[in-house]
Amino acid sequence: RPRSLSGIQATSDSLHLGNYIGALQQFVEQQETHDAFFFIANLHAITVDQDPAQLRERTLRTAAQFIGAGLDPQRSTLFVQSHIPAHTQLGWILECTTGLGEAQRMTQFKDKSTRNEHVSLGLLTYPALMAADILLYQADVVPVGEDQRQHLELTRNLAERFNHRYGDTFTVPEPHILKSTAKVYDLQDPTAKMSKSAQTPAGLIEILDDEKSITKKIKSAVTDAGTEVTFDPEGKPGVSNLLTIHSALSGRSIEDIVAEFEGRMYGHLKVALAEVVVETLRPLRERTLELLDDPAELTRVLDAGADTAGAIAERTIADVYDRVGFLTR
Numbered sequence: 568r569p570r571s572l573s574g575i576q577a578t579s580d581s582l583h584l585g586n587y588i589g590a591l592q593q594f595v596e597q598q599e600t601h602d603a604f605f606f607i608a609n610l611h612a613i614t615v616d617q618d619p620a621q622l623r624e625r626t627l628r629t630a631a632q633f634i635g636a637g638l639d640p641q642r643s644t645l646f647v648q649s650h651i652p653a654h655t656q657l658g659w660i661l662e663c664t665t666g667l668g669e670a671q672r673m674t675q676f677k678d679k680s681t682r683n684e685h686v687s688l689g690l691l692t693y694p695a696l697m698a699a700d701i702l703l704y705q706a707d708v709v710p711v712g713e714d715q716r717q718h719l720e721l722t723r724n725l726a727e728r729f730n731h732r733y734g735d736t737f738t739v740p741e742p743h744i745l746k747s748t749a750k751v752y753d754l755q756d757p758t759a760k761m762s763k764s765a766q767t768p769a770g771l772i773e774i775l776d777d778e779k780s781i782t783k784k785i786k787s788a789v790t791d792a793g794t795e796v797t798f799d800p801e802g803k804p805g806v807s808n809l810l811t812i813h814s815a816l817s818g819r820s821i822e823d824i825v826a827e828f829e830g831r832m833y834g835h836l837k838v839a840l841a842e843v844v845v846e847t848l849r850p851l852r853e854r855t856l857e858l859l860d861d862p863a864e865l866t867r868v869l870d871a872g873a874d875t876a877g878a879i880a881e882r883t884i885a886d887v888y889d890r891v892g893f894l895t896r
């Protein structure tokens with residue numbers, strides 16, 4: 568089986584629909600066909616300021632949402648990034664493999680460094696750590712949203728550069744980015760990516776939101792000029808985003824949904840979409856809240872995941888240290 572690996576940052580109490588559709592839903596599919604590894608990225612989380620108690624809590628909440636969304640610890644290895652020291656060990660080596668200009672060209676760095684007052688060095692070196700996350704496990708595919716495409720490209724370059732310099736060490740991974748769903752947009756600003764670090768929560772649907780607030784946010788979503796429900800991401804970004812979300816969650820084709828709303832108004836689409844989102848998220852939310860009632864069980868799952876992941880990571884880092892020329896003790 569090819570190996571699939573990905574992570575989500577522990578930077579919010581609840582993941583949002585973009586994380587769900589762009590990432591988590593793909594994870595759940597890939598655990599059926601791949602040797603699957605998914606982790607909670609708490610090392611990446613501290614590239615921007617985090618409250619310690621909150622980070623701890625959010626790490627467990629994110630793990631609960633992984634399982635609540637359908638990841639099965641029997642089939643996928645679920646773990647916490649900081650439990651495996653090899654991530655930071657390889658991260659350092661890949662920082663030394665990355666050019667400064669190369670890191671500065673990453674659009675995530677440019678976005679986040681202009682948005683945040685304090686810019687940490689970690690925000691710049693983030694993609695080297697992300698490359699380490701992936702290369703440590705010799706992952707074949709990495710399911711991510713469109714916004715991570717550039718980091719994946721860098722990861723491939725770093726793997727090839729290292730392999731060329733030190734001999735074949737890393738598998739060069741392929742991104743798994745679905746054209747149709749890899750970018751879910753903010754409901755209030757359909758030109759911006761739905762993001763945990765959004766300015767206002769009104770355009771962000773959290774997967775743990777209650778039904779009333781989901782419905783309210785969808786009903787007040789910004790739509791476009793005209794009245795006809797058509798899929799036109801350029802001309803009608805708002806309506807197209809609603810159609811994309813509907814299609815991703817209902818499993819129906821965009822054409823099929825557009826046909827259903829022929830001759831009807833945007834408001835009708837919103838009512839139908841709210842129902843689809845509520846129905847999809849209800850069981851997910853219920854399972855997640857149940858899991859959070861038993862943090863000891865979650866901790867057991869993550870400890871077992873760290874054992875499995877750690878064994879693989881240690882093998883890779885030992886090989887890398889040797890190739891780089893670090894003396895063995």
Ligand code: ATP
Pocket residue numbers: 574575576577578584585586587588589590710711712713714715748749750751752760761762763764765
């Ligand atoms: P932050 O704003 O803190 O970076 P985020 O919402 O981007 O948070 P991440 O933890 O950085 O969340 O990303 C987790 C995964 O979710 C990544 O694979 C990312 O590509 C994907 N993702 C994030 N936002 C979206 C979106 N709007 N549409 C589709 N996928 C997304």
Ligand code: MG
Pocket residue numbers: none
């Ligand atoms: Mg992000």
